[in-house]
Amino acid sequence: MNTDPNHIHTYDEQGRRTCCTMEEHVYEKAGASDLLDAVGDKQIPQVQPKEYPIFRLFLPAIISLVLLLLGLSFDQGWISRPAFFAGWVRIGWYAAAYAPVGLPVIWEMLQAFAKREFFSEFTLMTIATIGAFLIGEYPEGVAVMLFYTVGENFQSMAVRRAKGNIKALLDQRPDEVTVLENNVPRPAKAETVAIGQTIQLRPGDKLALDGELLSDGASFNTSALTGESKPQTKTKGEPVLAGMINLNRVALVKITTAYTDSKLSKIIDLVQHATTRKAPTELFIRKFAKVYTPIVVLLALLITVMPYFFLADYVFADWLYRALVFLVISCPCALVISIPLGYFGGIGAGSRHGILFKGGNFLDTMAGVKQVVMDKTGTLTxxxxxxxxxxxxxxxxxxxxxxxxxxxxxxxxxxxxxxxxxxxxxxxxxxxxxxxxxxxxxxxxxxxxxxxxxxxxxxxxxxxxxxxxxxxxxxxxxxxxxxxxxxxxxxxxxxxxIKPDAAETIRQLKALSITPTMLSGDKSAVVRAVAEKLGIAHAYGDLLPEDKVNKINEIKAMNVSVAFVGDGVNDAPVIALSDVGIAMGGLGSDATIETADVVIQDDAPGKIPVAIRIGKATKKIVWQNITMAFVVKATVLALGAGGLASMWEAVFADVGVALLAILNAVRIQRMKF
Missing domain, CATH: 3.40.1110.10 (Calcium-transporting ATPase, cytoplasmic domain N)
Structure with a gap:
């Protein structure tokens, strides 16, 4: 719920929020820390990260809620009206209810002040709740901070859920392998294994490096790389990749790629950098929040002071209360939380389907694609x-x-x-x-x-x-x-x-109102034959790499968003030129994978419409959240400035909308594409 793009939230194992700045972590300047702490450096542990208990996370809020409800029952006579519940005892009771949820926020505000960050949601919440105490609105002051903290807790849970699919991918690379030397097995660190050495995989073992299968055959679970649960059978001489799990028999693998150069290592690098590339919507909201927050504080001050000069019956406490309501309503938490969370969810959903988006901006671009241009060999065949x-x-x-x-x-x-x-x-x-x-x-x-x-x-x-x-x-x-x-x-x-799912891919693209086109350096006669079988109306053969570039330029000249899908080294220039480049990550060349914006890990063309649908769903959810937040906040802001909204409406406009936005954002991870 941070309003400053240079001020980042992370969470420790117990779910406590910690505070960092861009100087302390390079990726956090771009707001990526919440995902990158799941990735870390390239050394991924074998064991699952320790999950903090939910009860411990919510314990301060539970204590505060119990004390608040008891205090309200004493005030309202729901149970009884005890004589002792008055004066300093009443103030102390509500102060005790405020402390578990309020003191951590005040501490965050002071930490931010030490870093010269004066306008954050910590400041807004602290001013609003302490102000409520000063004018005697103790229950409302506690309620605002309580619901704010609950919103923060749900945010941490939502971020953890967004990390889940990516963690599952990263945990597929073991640290140790069994190396065969003179037919004698010995354990060794994966990063020390040299190209040409032979390693032994027992059933259930995960492959740590790319290699060539030396055994006659073996069956592998490739879901970490491809998103597909169906096992793949590999025969002698075929390539096998890091992250694959041996299923049925002892297998021998000759290492062909260094640990840091494996396909999975490259995938991890892509994931590490994916969250640093922000979509235009996300960048705008962050800039908007940085300017918006100090303006809101100034307006709240004017709401408190200006009526004194124009109203004969001016009452300071009344106008201060309106200003505090205005502050609570105006906190842009729903926007700042839900938008990056929506893009995190889109990246995670793609990873679950074996599709790597190198940034939230490419989710936006995929949503607007109108023409998909595909290479033939290795893409459709x-x-x-x-x-x-x-x-x-x-x-x-x-x-x-x-x-x-x-x-x-x-x-x-x-x-x-x-x-x-x-x-x-x-x-x-x-x-x-x-x-x-x-x-x-x-x-x-x-x-x-x-x-x-x-x-x-x-x-x-x-x-x-x-x-x-x-x-x-x-x-x-x-x-x-x-x-x-x-x-x-x-x-x-x-x-x-032709690949089994190629024809269905073309049908789905047409159903999405997207024009499929095929370009190939192969003979025109071959290209025409494949295009007829797949139902592609626009297909061109006998193309040199520069001819493909010219074709892409011709299509872009029609002012349509173009995606190019390829796998060869000669496809790298057109992938770079297109609005969004998609690489086939299994057979694809390293140059093409590095250049591409989206990587399909199992070479299945059927993942192309899936990637487009994920992009469309992500963009739709992000704009739903933006619209909901602006409409609700604008309505309640107007009511609050006019004295028609209380702190309770303010709590809904802030924390309630934030919670709804979070729930809407995480919905993408449960969708079927």
Whole structure:
């Protein structure tokens, strides 16, 4: 319920609020401390963080409530009117009721004063409640501070709930692993394991580093990374990622990535920085609160003093009471709490579904997307190619040419290169390649015994004036053309399967009134065939990376918000250019994941409409809270200034609206998308 963007609340294990400033923690300047204390440094503990007891959190409020109700019953004669309950005894009773909830707030105010922060909600609440005591409104002074404290407690509970999904993700990385050395297992710290070492995973163990499965097969729970509960079966040679849980048998994994460079480490870094990127709405409210609070204090002072100069029957206590009511109503707690909490909830909901938003601002952007542009390979198709056909021209030995192609493609990490390697087999290391060069959007070029070898698409053939049959470009498969010594040598056709949820993804996007578009560097014939199967009206093939950039610029020129989804290194420029870039995080390149604003961890295109729906739901809830807070506060402020609202209405306008806003904000974490 903080009104100063430089003044941050965090909570200890018992739920007590602690006070920090931006100098004490770099992320807290952006208001991210409430989530970052769940993340900490990169060393995530194996055990669940200790949860403070709810009863202990609410104990001061319970004590205050009991004393307040007893005091009201004595005052109103609900039970009896004891003679002793008068004068200093009555004042002392209500002071005792005030102390458990009021003294911590006064202490917070004094701490803020020491840091030259004079206009916070602590100041507003302290002035309002002590002022109520000074004019004899003891029960109302206690009630205001009591309900304020209850609101703070519910805030801490709501923040803890918002952290829950992210904590579940972060706790998936163990600190220790079992390393095999000469077939002897020994425990070791995960961060000390070197690339190339082999670790042993027993059933139930969590993988701490990325690697390659050495065992014949194993089943893994990948929900921490993908948000999907269905186990995945991996076979020998397939990649396995940190955070996966071995389910059925002892498995051996060869480490391929350092601890700090694993996919899960990168995900943790993304989460750490996600809450520091504020949505425009959130930034506006924080700036608004910083200016708004001192203005409110000045207006309250004017409400108290100015009537003296204009009214003959001026009564100081009456106008002071109106000013105190005005102060309580005006506290912008509902706005300052519920808006960041709404975005925290959206980020947490995304994490639960295997979608990482790198900031609240991207939730807002996703809500306004009107066109989703997708790459084909690895996004709508599996990116797992199989060689279908090999055809060589007369005068070329097929086995010899395949060995040359395999040797050249060993310099590439593209899925096509993997397919060729699986088809041909081991690379012949006796082949000497010279001047190896990758030509973006075309293919590979090298020299063999002084003769030029070209392996790529037909644009590569055209670039080097290699003649080939005109009908070859119409083959409805991905074709890898081969030229040797200036002559067309033949081709390999490679097929890629469409992802099972790709067609449903397109249907859902259309249902959201979003236009799907496909861009690809693959042949136009292949792109058209895939687009027809999926129902995509706008599809373009034979595109170089710069052509994709031009297409995105053309779409943006129509003044529509564009999201681009891709997974390859050559997709990084268009991801950066689009309004929101979405990366496929499983097969995707590190460059693309780093550039993207949203990361889909399991490569499922079905998560694209889910991400859009999460963005829309988050924005809707945030604006519901803003509207509710402004309407209620404006109404009760007017009534309070006119003397028609008491402290009780003020309590509802402040704490009541804040509680309603909190409940509305956490609702997003229970929604189904």
């Amino acid at each position: 599996k990116g797992v190619f199989k060689v279908q056909e090999v055809l060589m021209e007369e005068g070329f030995d097929q086995q010899e040419m395949l060995q040359l192609v395999n040797a050249l493609e060993s310099n590439s990490t593209h899925p096509v290169a993997t397919a060729i390697h699986e088809y041909v087999g081991q690379v012949d290391r006796s082949i000497s390649l010279g001047h190896v060069e990758e030509i973006a959007g075309h293919g590979l070029k090298a020299t063999v015994d002084g003769k030029e070898l070209l392996v790529g698409n037909f644009k590569l053939m055209d670039k080097f004036d290699v003649t080939y049959g005109a009908d070859l470009s119409d083959i409805v498969h991905t074709v890898i053309a081969i030229a040797y010594d200036g002559r067309f040598a033949g081709y390999l056709s490679i097929a890629d399967a």
